[in-house]
Amino acid sequence: MVSSAVGGAVAVGHQAGNPFFAESREGAPRRRRNSAGSSIPSLNRAVSLGGAGAGGVGGSRGSGEPRKKRSRSTLPASVGLGGGIAAVAPAQRKDSRPLRDKNFQLAIEEEILQYLQAHGFDRDTQFAQGALTLKILQTPTQKTYMLIFRWLYARVDPNYTFKRSVEAEFYDCLKRLGCPFLADINKSQISAVGGSQWHKFLGLLHWFVKFNSRMDSIREQVDNVAINEPAQNILQTTRAAATVEEQDQIKQNYERLLESLVNEYTMDTYKLFLLRNENYGAMKAKFETNVEKFVQVIHLDINNLQNENEKLLAHYDTVLGKTQELRIAKEKLNNLQNDVAKYQMYIDDFTAKQAERPAKLHNMQRRAEEHQKQIDELKEQIQRLLEEMKLRGLSLERVEDLNKQKEILLQTLDNLADQSDKLIASMQNKKLENKTLKTRISALLNEYNASIELLFERRFQKTGRSVENIQEYTLDLEKQLAAVDENSKLVYNSLFNKGPEYSMEDALTNRFVRLMEDIEVSMESLMNDITELEQRQRFLEENIESKEWDNMQLAQKLRAMQEQNSARRRELERELESQKKIAFQLQNRNEETLRQIELRIGDAKALVQDKKAELEQLKVSLQQEKKQTEQQMLERVQYIENFRVTIQESLNQTSDIVVEELQKLKLDQ
Structure with a gap:
């Protein structure tokens, strides 16, 4: 044993x-x-x-x-x-x-x-x-x-x-x-x-x-x-371990207590065995009672751990709420500090501008004095001009009348220019009409020749009669039309290179009398139109010659007025450049102000992002601490549960071994 x-x-x-x-x-x-x-x-x-x-x-x-x-x-x-x-x-x-x-x-x-x-x-x-x-x-x-x-x-x-x-x-x-x-x-x-x-x-x-x-x-x-080391009184109150050392001490106490229980039971049964006494019932009952008390102590420790966990969780919630309040207070403090910094910058800028104001005021007063001197000089010049005009017999009313006449002449010049433009446009239209007429004549001749060819072709198809020389019935005027000048009058006789007595009626057969009559009528109408155009062209040419002289005079006046306008334009351009410079300076100043505002807005956004990142990190760290605390609690509970299961298994195995030994003793007896 x-x-x-x-x-x-x-x-x-x-x-x-x-x-x-x-x-x-x-x-x-x-x-x-x-x-x-x-x-x-x-x-x-x-x-x-x-x-x-x-x-x-x-x-x-x-x-x-x-x-x-x-x-x-x-x-x-x-x-x-x-x-x-x-x-x-x-x-x-x-x-x-x-x-x-x-x-x-x-x-x-x-x-x-x-x-x-x-x-x-x-x-x-x-x-x-x-x-x-x-x-x-x-x-x-x-x-x-x-x-x-x-x-x-x-x-x-x-x-x-x-x-x-x-x-x-x-x-x-x-x-x-x-x-x-x-x-x-x-x-x-x-x-x-x-x-x-x-x-x-x-x-x-x-x-x-x-x-x-x-x-x-x-x-x-x-x-x-x-x-x-007899069995201890296990009905003692226990408390949850506050530190790792106390936890190790409690673990060692558990081991020593269980070891004492097992040793006591083993020694008692061994002594009975040496005395050949097989009655182990009292020992076993005592051992089971002690083990039950030991299990009660473990359950009590588990309850204490649960209570401690609840207290820690409540304390954690309190700390989390205080952390949230601290974060809000910190954000408010940062906002107030930012506002103080902005107000300080505004005060510094205002102080710097206030220091510059006396110099600016002095410059404005100096410029006002210079402008006043210029105004006085202009008044003196105007007074001298008025006196000189009186000596020459001129007055302001007379100058205004001359200006009105000048405006009337400029209006008349504009009207003449418009008429001249219209006349030029009319001449271009006539030229275009002559060109169109040549094109129409050429197209008409082509159509006529095609009709003649089709007529004789169909006649040949229907009657079988052909013409020995079809060229006698067609007209070829392409060269004559190409040689006609577009600016000159289109003359009928010049197309055929014949005398004035030439007629298409004599050249064609009786079978084409009606066709020729139509052609002659068309030609006569065309000739009348051409005659009318020639007469109108001569009239326009005479009118153009009369207007050219007027245009020359008006052109001279126009050049004089253009010189005056150029001088005035240059003066206005100089004033415009000065105004542009002033506007450019104002624009630069506005852009600089906008840039500073954007920089401040960017800094504020970056600061907000940094604070958000700090907030997220704080949340993550708090979450991790919470998980670690929960994990530690779970590990402690798991350890106690495993320890309890191990003890229970050991007790069961010890009981099995004792039963086995008892059975062997019975078998030996």
Whole structure:
């Protein structure tokens, strides 16, 4: 039952106060069938001792890995009643101790002898008092070696029964205990331990002694825990951890309290087992009551954590509201500071302008005086001009009458210019009419010739009669029309290059009399139109000659007036340039003012954007802090819940192991 107590303490409480278990947590025990066929949990690898170092004394500790969360705790049980110890054998390796060294052999032999004598080997065996000496260990017999081994194994598991000889189960027993040096020997060498391989078996015996020594220290520590640290009164009020250190302290208190409960229950049941008492009901009821109280403490802590979380959430909401108020107050402060800066700039500008006003006023007064002098000079000039006009017999009324006459003449000149333009346009129209007439005559001749050709063609088609010379009936006047000048009169006789007595009627046959008459009528009408145009043209030419003289005179007057207008225009242009310069200066001043306003507006917008970005960052940081706080609360609740589940599973497994041991006891009985 010692192994059961040790295994339960390791699995549930991890033995926070036990240095042996704090250093040895490597590997996970598993079940293995023993020689009798019963399935029992194995010892934790923590109880296996490694080989000695260069000094040769003392076993190696475990790897010291951090504790890992297990889905199912492993509680090694007692190995009595023919069950045996089943353990996972570690990786086998060569023994690096200097076992062939005589001095080293002497040292470990003395250590083995001291352990055997101190723990009553001679009392428990057939050796007489003081019969076991160093000489016997230096040259032991097969029987003595196996007797020492059997006595040491009985200290590990007093209820184990060897089904076969000790030599037959020697290898398996050491393998179940996790001996790391079994690779140095084989099963055939076990029957002759005192031969050439004695140094190896001496090393195995020394390792077994160290193993028992460590088990004795574990038993002593378990007894001290059971005596000096009884189960605490768990109906004590607890409060939520305010700091990480307090949280760690509460966690350690949980572990110590649970460890104390398990150790108390284990020791009580173990004592009853040693007394062959199978009535564990009272112990189990007491243990369940203590566990329920422990669970109540955990639930109370959970409620306290929830209350603390609610308080923190309320405080967080309050801080968030104050942060919002602080942000609004900060924005108002920034706005007021900006307004103060603007007013200060306005005051500075006004002060600078006020300093410039005396100089501007002085310049205005100087310019007013200069303008007044110019006005006085103009008045004197006007007075002199009036006096001079009186001497010449002129007056203002006379000047106004001359100006009116001048305007009348200019109006008359404009009318004559308009008439001249109309006459020129009329001449151009007549020229266009002559050109159009030539075009019409040419088109008419082409149509006539085409009609004649079509007529004779159809006549030939209908009657079969042809004309020997069709050219006698057609007219070809293209050259004559091209040679006619557009500006000259179009004369009928000039087209045919014949005398005035020439007539188309004599040239054509009687079959075309009517056609010729129509042509002659058309020609006569055209001739009349041309005659009328010629008469009108002569009249216009005479009128143009008479008007040209008038135009020359008017042109001279026009040039004089244009010179006067040019002088006046130049004067007006100079005044316009001066006005443009003034307007350009005013425009530049307005543009500069607009640019400054835009710059100020841009600065204000940039400041607003910066404040918005700061606000977003503040919101994000507050949101992150809120999430972190919620995550921490969830982690704490999850940790407590996981711890509770682990404790519950450990208790269930412990109960299962106890039930299993009870069943074994019943079966053995």
